[in-house]
Structures are given as C-alpha cells and as structure tokens.
Amino acid sequence: MTTTAPASATKGASLRRSLGLWAIVGLGLGYMTPTVVFDTFGIVSDETKGAVPAAYLVALVVMLFTAVSYGKMAGAIPSAGSAYTYVRESIHPNLGFMVGWTSLIDYVLLPMVNCLIIRLYLEQVFPAVPSWIWVVLYCAGVTTLIYFTMRGTSNVNMILLVFAIVVMAVFVTMVVVQLANGAGDGTVASVKPFFHDGVTLGAVLTGATVVCFSFIGFDAVTMYAEEAKTPRVMPRAILLTVLIGGAIFLVAAYFAQLRFPTNAPFGEFTDDPLPQIGLIVGGPVFQAIFVSAGFAATLASGLASHASVSRMLLVMGRNNVLPRRFFGHIDGKTQTPTFNIILVGVISLLAATFSLELISAFINFGALIAFTFVNISVIAWFAIRQGRRHTAKDIVRFIVLPGIGMLLTGILWVNLHADALIGGIVWAVVGFAYLLFLTRGFRRPVAAFDENQPVTGFNKAV
Known part of the structure; x- marks a missing residue:
C-alpha cells in the first residue's frame, strides 16, 4: 500500500x-x-x-458529521491528500480514482463559478455594460496573472478574510438597528427564518443542497497536513473551520432573512443579490464597500482555485493519467503549466451563459460524492481494516457516526438539481470508461492523481 508523498519528495526535501x-x-x-x-x-x-x-442549519449538521470523518482520516493518513487519497488507501485504488474523477468537477468548475459571481456583481453596478465583457476581462486578467506566477501566501488570504468578516459584522449591526426600527420582519428574535407556514422539509433539503456549495473548502485544509506544526492539529482545524464557517453563514443568513422576508426588493437580481442587499441596507457608499468585500473574497478564491486545478491537471499529465504532452507541459520561461492555465481560463468563459444555481449544483454533485466516500472510508479503514468494531465506543466512533454522515450526504445528493444529477452521472460514466482504458480492463494498476503527488521533473517554482 502506498501513501501520498510530499510534492518536494523528488528532491529529498520536505514541506516546512x-x-x-x-x-x-x-x-x-x-x-x-x-x-x-x-x-x-x-x-x-x-x-x-x-x-x-434552516437550509444552512441542515447543511451544517451534515458537514459536522463529515468533518469528524475527515478529521479521523487526516489523523490516520497524515499526508497532503483529499477524499480520493483516503478512498484509495482505505478501500481500493480504482474506487479512489472514481472519487477523484468525480471531484475533478469541483476543481474545474470552481474558477468558473468565481468568474460568474464577479460577473453578477459588475452587471448590477454597471448595468449598461454587456455582461460578457466582464467575463472576458476577468478571465484574461486572472489567466494572465497565474500564467506568469502561481505564488501566494496565507498572510494575504488572512487579510482578505478579516476584511470580509468585518464588513459582514457591520452589515449585521446595521440590520439589527433597522429591524428594531420596524424594517423587514420588525424583530431581531424570531423562529420565522427557520420555520413558518409554507416551509416544507423537502424545500429545506433542496435549499441545503445549494448551500453545501458554501461549505466547500473546509476539506481543503487536509492539503496542509504536511505543513502543520504538528499533525495532531488537523482534526481540530477541520472541525473548527466547519463550526466557525457555519456560524458565520447562520448569523448572516438569519439577519438577512429577517431583513428580507421575500425576494421582492431584489427585483430581477435574485441570482446574486449581494449588491442589492448592500444598497438597500446602507445606500450607495455601503454598497460599494459590501461589493468590494465580496469582490475581494471571490477574487482570492478564484485565483486559488484556478491555480489549484492547473496544478492538479499538471500532476495528472505527468503521471500519465491525462495526455502528458499537453497536460504535463511546463513553460521554460514562466515555469508554470501554461497549457493548463489557459485551458481553465477558456472553460471559465462559460460563466457568460450559465446560472449560479446550476453551476453550484454541478459542483455540489462532486463534493457530496467525495463527502459520502470519506465517511465510508472511516468505516473501511478503522472498523474493517483495523478491526476496531468490538467495543461500544468503537462502534459509535467508526461505524455509527460515519454511517449517519454517509446517510445525510446521500440524502442531499439525491435532492440535487436534476440537470446536475444527469450531468454528474454522465461525467462519472466517462470516468469509468477512462478507468477501463487506463487499467486495460483492470489488468494493471491505475496511476494516482493526487494534486500533491510527487511529479518527475516538477519545478518547485511552480
């Protein structure tokens, strides 16, 4: 059995x-x-x-069970990996490949959804400008930047994060004052945002499948397992990310729902009402600040996701999972995987035509598959491989809890947008056919394509 090695392993070094x-x-x-x-x-x-x-509360409960499973697997396999690494190591490499292939939807579409959100911001602020212009400008700018450099720091991320959270705190404060003065539902304490006449469990579950998109990223912290000061912090980091992120989402959604009981104030901009929310709550000045916070957070996520998927495609090319000549190419001057970067930029141009609801549903298809199999991996690794199923404590930790997580993510999966289910299943079928080709009908092992897998000739400047 193999485990994922650090990206610098080929040089005999290790991540700091x-x-x-x-x-x-x-x-x-x-x-x-x-x-x-x-x-x-x-x-x-x-x-x-x-x-x-209510949708965020359901999603948070589901994510908490899954976060506990991620924490267990990060502790058991402390390598810079993700869902497909855990499935590959705990169950079978071929199944790990399929989970990884399905998760590839997330990686490829996340840069596009960030572009789409930026488009929705700008077409509201500048309604006279054709929306496709913003898509072209964004894709050209981000692609060009990453084309020449893929460097980034956690310090920049923290600055952008703090800025966004401070602006959100100001928003909540302003809304509380307005609610006290009779705006919206005219109260700061109500169960109406969670339950009222007309709300059904099915509708809440459908909404939860959409807001799962908001939680995507908590699992990404597993990629820092080899850069953590001690691997022991990983389970806590994963759980705290979900808890704090979920609390932020819940508080913001609660006060926004009280202030805007219906979508009527947003007019035609229900696809992304952030600019309208800022305008109605605080006027043009606060709208500019609010949009700036959203813009900064989305741009940072866009840069990270674009660079990440370009690197993942590079590893897949270098490991002969994808055609090496194209996907494994690194430009000699820029020392970046330029073909992949341009390809992701071209795919992101589709943000000019797709809706946020549909794209987020496609992303959630891959994410929920990954989350489900991480829960299964806990059962496979601990209860089956290690035989930890003979005490009540072990049964609860390694069978019951991940089993509940698996069931809950499965419920959300079947409630996804019908188009996303169809498209995702087609993508999975293509992946299975490709797996048959790579393994010559399962007669030889499949190559791994963890984005942190060592790559022959990989330049550390990338």
Missing part, C-alpha cells in the same frame, strides 16, 4: 511545518468565501420559501 492551528483554519475559511452566503441568498430563499437559515 510552519502552519499553526489558526493559520490553517484561516486558510479553510478563506477558501469557503464567507460572503458567498449573500451570493446564493436569493436562490435559496426562493427554494425554501424564506427559510435560508
């Missing part, structure tokens, strides 16, 4: 253990993009009939 607990939590929260709660607010409010916080 310099990240403490809160640095890792900050990276996870930054990847989650806290302001996304306002981007999807209109969509979820419409789906749930005005019960956005």
Whole structure:
C-alpha cells in the first residue's frame, strides 16, 4: 500500500511545518468565501420559501458529521491528500480514482463559478455594460496573472478574510438597528427564518443542497497536513473551520432573512443579490464597500482555485493519467503549466451563459460524492481494516457516526438539481470508461492523481 508523498519528495526535501492551528483554519475559511452566503441568498430563499437559515442549519449538521470523518482520516493518513487519497488507501485504488474523477468537477468548475459571481456583481453596478465583457476581462486578467506566477501566501488570504468578516459584522449591526426600527420582519428574535407556514422539509433539503456549495473548502485544509506544526492539529482545524464557517453563514443568513422576508426588493437580481442587499441596507457608499468585500473574497478564491486545478491537471499529465504532452507541459520561461492555465481560463468563459444555481449544483454533485466516500472510508479503514468494531465506543466512533454522515450526504445528493444529477452521472460514466482504458480492463494498476503527488521533473517554482 502506498501513501501520498510530499510534492518536494523528488528532491529529498520536505514541506516546512510552519502552519499553526489558526493559520490553517484561516486558510479553510478563506477558501469557503464567507460572503458567498449573500451570493446564493436569493436562490435559496426562493427554494425554501424564506427559510435560508434552516437550509444552512441542515447543511451544517451534515458537514459536522463529515468533518469528524475527515478529521479521523487526516489523523490516520497524515499526508497532503483529499477524499480520493483516503478512498484509495482505505478501500481500493480504482474506487479512489472514481472519487477523484468525480471531484475533478469541483476543481474545474470552481474558477468558473468565481468568474460568474464577479460577473453578477459588475452587471448590477454597471448595468449598461454587456455582461460578457466582464467575463472576458476577468478571465484574461486572472489567466494572465497565474500564467506568469502561481505564488501566494496565507498572510494575504488572512487579510482578505478579516476584511470580509468585518464588513459582514457591520452589515449585521446595521440590520439589527433597522429591524428594531420596524424594517423587514420588525424583530431581531424570531423562529420565522427557520420555520413558518409554507416551509416544507423537502424545500429545506433542496435549499441545503445549494448551500453545501458554501461549505466547500473546509476539506481543503487536509492539503496542509504536511505543513502543520504538528499533525495532531488537523482534526481540530477541520472541525473548527466547519463550526466557525457555519456560524458565520447562520448569523448572516438569519439577519438577512429577517431583513428580507421575500425576494421582492431584489427585483430581477435574485441570482446574486449581494449588491442589492448592500444598497438597500446602507445606500450607495455601503454598497460599494459590501461589493468590494465580496469582490475581494471571490477574487482570492478564484485565483486559488484556478491555480489549484492547473496544478492538479499538471500532476495528472505527468503521471500519465491525462495526455502528458499537453497536460504535463511546463513553460521554460514562466515555469508554470501554461497549457493548463489557459485551458481553465477558456472553460471559465462559460460563466457568460450559465446560472449560479446550476453551476453550484454541478459542483455540489462532486463534493457530496467525495463527502459520502470519506465517511465510508472511516468505516473501511478503522472498523474493517483495523478491526476496531468490538467495543461500544468503537462502534459509535467508526461505524455509527460515519454511517449517519454517509446517510445525510446521500440524502442531499439525491435532492440535487436534476440537470446536475444527469450531468454528474454522465461525467462519472466517462470516468469509468477512462478507468477501463487506463487499467486495460483492470489488468494493471491505475496511476494516482493526487494534486500533491510527487511529479518527475516538477519545478518547485511552480
């Protein structure tokens, strides 16, 4: 059995253990993009009939069970990996490949969804400008930047994160004052955002499948396992990322729902009402600040996701999972995987036509598959491989809890947008056919494509 090695293993070095607990939590929260709660607010409010916080509460419960499973697997396999690493090591490499292939949807579409959110911001602020212009400018700018350099720091991420959270705190304060003066529902304490006449469990579950998109990123902290000061902090970091992120989403959604019981104030901009929320709550000046916070958080996430998927495609090319000549190429001058970077930029141009609801559903398809199999991995690794199933404590920890997590993520998965289910299943079928080709009908082992897997000839400047 193999485990994932550090990216620098080919040079006999190791990743520097310099990240403490809160640095890792900050990276996870930054990847989650806290302001996304306002981007999807209109969509979820419409789906749930005005019960956005209820959808977030359901999603948070599901994510907590899954976070516990991620923590267990990060402790058992302390390598810079993800869901497919855990499935590959605990169950079978071929199944790990399929989970990884399905998760590839997330990686490829996340840069596009960030572009889409930026487009929705700018077309509201500058309605006279054709929206496709913003998409082209964004894709050109981000692609060009990453084309020449893929460097970034956790310090920049933390600055952007703190800025976004401070602006959100100002928003909540302003809304509380307005509610006390009779705006919206005219109260700061109500169960209406969670339950009222017309709200059904099915509608809340459908809304929860949308807001799962908000939590994507908590699992990304597992990639810092080899850079944590001690591997023991990883389970806590994962759980704290979900808890703090979920608390931010819940508080913001609760007060936003009280202030905006219906989508009527947003007019035609329910797809992404963040700019309208800022305008109505604080006027043009606060709108500019609010949009700036959302813009900064989304841009940071866009840069990170674009660079990440380009690197993952590079590893897949170098390990002959994808055609090496194209995907394994590194430019001699820029020392970046230029073909991959341009490809991701071209795919992101589709943000000019797709809706946020549909793209987030496609992303959630891959994420929920990954989350489900991480829960299964806990059972496979601890209860089956290690035989830890003979005491009540072990049965609860390694069978019952991950079993509940698996069931809950499965429920959300079947409640996804129908188009996302169809498209995701087609993608999985293509992946299975490709797996048959790579393994010559399962007659030889499949190559790994963990984005942190060592790559022959990989230049550390990338």
